Amino acid sequence: MNIQLIDTGYFYADGGAMFGAIPKAAWQRRYPCDESNRCVLAMRSVLITGCHGGRIVLIDTGAGSGQMKRLNHYGFFNLRNLTGELSARGVPAEEVTDVILTHLHFDHCGYATQRDETSGRLSPAFPNAIHWISRRQWENCFHPSPLERDSYFARDINALEKTNAVRLIDADTTLCPGIDLCLYDGHTPGQIAPYIHTPLRTIVFAGDVIPLAACTSLEWISAYDTHPLISYTEKVRMLETAATCRQALIYCHDARLSCSTVRKVRDYYKTDRIITL
Ligand SMILES: [Zn+2]
Incomplete structure (x- = not known):
């Protein structure tokens, strides 16, 4: 399998919101912010080619460009059109067989749909792909709690369902040999963390779990997480296996470090070797 990271752009998030109860004096030593307390966050997708049965798999699709007016306050910049990035890598959008949407917050699924300029109609940007989403996340998107209401554009997501392009999963699932989809809670219900098994090591797309x-520090939990105590135990679950089995984690929002292994030092987890994909 060939694994490529694709950055679809950057935006600003408030540092206090990103690190929850952690004091600024602590987090700013490990993640920089500007004079307005804003941290630059990446939006990272993954393209996997050479999969079993010739499948071409995409993980997450960034914020897209369709909702930029409503998301103006996030100060998006260097946005890259995902389908353009894929064709530059020799993969036309029509050839993508599977799109894994870790969850449906706007910064993870924007380029999954596109709007026809003349008719205004929305359609899937990857017309032949199955879109893997957890059932609990799907239902949460259409019936969100007040805390998550502003994170979803349910009408955009609805365009996927109309074309029968959605596969809702209820539990951990194997997408194809070499790619497992595991469910995590805390940030949002039923977030998918894809596990990609290569001969060298397993690579985990940690999504908004980490x-x-x-955020490999256990208490560093974003204020956006709807159930922080569950986030904590879910992080332990992900990190413990990652440290024991020498797995690498992809940090989808980290503008400075995209992938590393982790190690356990007493009760703490720390990033270890930087992995270049
Ligand atoms: Zn999220």
């Missing part, structure tokens, strides 16, 4: 390398 969005930044600094």
